[in-house]
Amino acid sequence: MIGVYLVGLKIPENVGFVARVMKNFGFKELYIYDCRVTVKSFKTASHAKDILRNAKVLKGFDEILDHVNMLVGTTGVTACRQERYVRKPVFSPEELRAFLDGKSGKVAIAFGREDYGLFNEEIELCHMVVTIPTNPEYPVMNVSHAVAVLLYELSKGKYGLEDKNIVKARDIENLVENFERLMRAVWYPKHRIERTKIALRRILGRSLITRRELTVIHGIITKAITYIEHLKEK
Amino acid sequence: MIGVYLVGLKIPENVGFVARVMKNFGFKELYIYDCRVTVKSFKTASHAKDILRNAKVLKGFDEILDHVNMLVGTTGVTACRQERYVRKPVFSPEELRAFLDGKSGKVAIAFGREDYGLFNEEIELCHMVVTIPTNPEYPVMNVSHAVAVLLYELSKGKYGLEDKNIVKARDIENLVENFERLMRAVWYPKHRIERTKIALRRILGRSLITRRELTVIHGIITKAITYIEHLKEK
Numbered sequence: 001m002i003g004v005y006l007v008g009l010k011i012p013e014n015v016g017f018v019a020r021v022m023k024n025f026g027f028k029e030l031y032i033y034d035c036r037v038t039v040k041s042f043k044t045a046s047h048a049k050d051i052l053r054n055a056k057v058l059k060g061f062d063e064i065l066d067h068v069n070m071l072v073g074t075t076g077v078t079a080c081r082q083e084r085y086v087r088k089p090v091f092s093p094e095e096l097r098a099f100l101d102g103k104s105g106k107v108a109i110a111f112g113r114e115d116y117g118l119f120n121e122e123i124e125l126c127h128m129v130v131t132i133p134t135n136p137e138y139p140v141m142n143v144s145h146a147v148a149v150l151l152y153e154l155s156k157g158k159y160g161l162e163d164k165n166i167v168k169a170r171d172i173e174n175l176v177e178n179f180e181r182l183m184r185a186v187w188y189p190k191h192r193i194e195r196t197k198i199a200l201r202r203i204l205g206r207s208l209i210t211r212r213e214l215t216v217i218h219g220i221i222t223k224a225i226t227y228i229e230h231l232k233e234k
Numbered sequence: 235m236i237g238v239y240l241v242g243l244k245i246p247e248n249v250g251f252v253a254r255v256m257k258n259f260g261f262k263e264l265y266i267y268d269c270r271v272t273v274k275s276f277k278t279a280s281h282a283k284d285i286l287r288n289a290k291v292l293k294g295f296d297e298i299l300d301h302v303n304m305l306v307g308t309t310g311v312t313a314c315r316q317e318r319y320v321r322k323p324v325f326s327p328e329e330l331r332a333f334l335d336g337k338s339g340k341v342a343i344a345f346g347r348e349d350y351g352l353f354n355e356e357i358e359l360c361h362m363v364v365t366i367p368t369n370p371e372y373p374v375m376n377v378s379h380a381v382a383v384l385l386y387e388l389s390k391g392k393y394g395l396e397d398k399n400i401v402k403a404r405d406i407e408n409l410v411e412n413f414e415r416l417m418r419a420v421w422y423p424k425h426r427i428e429r430t431k432i433a434l435r436r437i438l439g440r441s442l443i444t445r446r447e448l449t450v451i452h453g454i455i456t457k458a459i460t461y462i463e464h465l466k467e468k
Contacts, residue, residue, distance in 0.1 A: 046374075145251070
């Protein structure tokens with residue numbers, strides 16, 4: 001089940017256009033954080049007003065982690081060059097489709113502000129990053145057209161329904177924090193902690209792991225931390 | 235070389251959005267017939283105002299035949315069901331890309347009115363018909379999003395430049411008319427003439443034939459007509 005997550009859109013028409021293309025390609029789940037939704041949005045939504053009405057309005061960017069198993073961020077081509085690791089590896093829409101094809105679980109694709117896109121702190125929380133290959137002369141697409149292209153590509157694939165066995169993105173976040181505790185306990189170089197967390201988050205997020213698997217990994221890390229603390233006390 | 239042909243658009247913003255997605259995917263040639271282009275179009279074109287400014291404004295739908303080698307029409311899914319032969323065979327964006335991949339010549343993709351799309355008489359003049367697979371519950375896409383999806387798909391392929399050896403769509407039209415003269419000369423069933431012309435037009439259009447080939451076929455048909463008339467006179 002694939003949903004769309006709109007973040008910080010300021011032009012109300014764009015939110016409506018997104019609802020319309022979602023319905024055009026058979027997608028239903030819309031999450032909204034910090035967007036301007038007005039009568040104009042309902043006008044451009046045309047016959048997809050139901051999608052707008054049923055949209056889940058979130059209070060913080062990271063609230064999405066409670067709703068889905070995997071979070072995919074989108075980024076413009078230019079942004080890729082500026083970042084060293086936050087926006088790498090970056091997938092094409094076709095690669096994302098191939099990756100998700102045949103998988104189960106709830107996935108949200110996040111689209112950012114008309115001017116700045118998603119902030120780095122938001123992209124860091126994503127498990128995959130995707131970009132639409134565009135003309136370097138003018139790579140900046142209108143957000144609703146970017147959604148249209150991505151949903152068109154994803155509509156070629158087949159996806160399973162929600163799977164209760166797969167852990168929520170929030171659970172992965174907790175596991176990443178447990179890894180951080182281990183890193184700090186063993187004096188892992190501080191300046192590498194952030195990027196290591198991003199790598200861990202992406203590996204674990206992409207794996208769509210089950211509750212059982214999560215418990216196993218949590219167990220190892222927690223055991224290691226406890227033992228290290230035990231040794232230190234001596 | 236692939237261009238976009240906008241027909242009868244009434245919402246000025248849509249024309250601008252189309253120019254923008256064209257530039258996003260590296261397409262330049264815009265043809266316009268009977269569209270409302272205003273300051274609003276230039277606003278939504280954003281950094282693609284040059285594409286709008288350089289657009290060729292045509293005086294009749296069929297004037298496009300003088301500019302390109304092949305004309306592709308687009309149609310919504312619902313429209314397909316109503317027609318028996320005008321909108322058949324219909325290609326998917328992927329099939330169109332695969333067909334055009336590696337070929338030379340000027341091709342225009344025509345997009346019709348926000349409400350009615352392309353009229354049957356316009357679709358009849360096209361050499362191929364393409365449709366974007368959408369949700370039957372709400373198949374009607376905004377025209378600029380349809381352009382975005384199609385250009386995204388076509389941007390995956392590689393196309394040659396203009397090839398002066400390939401005949402213009404207008405030349406094919408003249409050959410089709412020559413065939414019609416032959417059909418009438420031999421008392422071909424009148425009610426089948428129209429659909430036979432459409433079939434001939436599509437076969438010849440898709441073939442991207444050269445001047446030399448065109449002359450050969452013209453020669454056969456004209457010779458046949460002359461001989462038939464000669465026999466009749468006896």
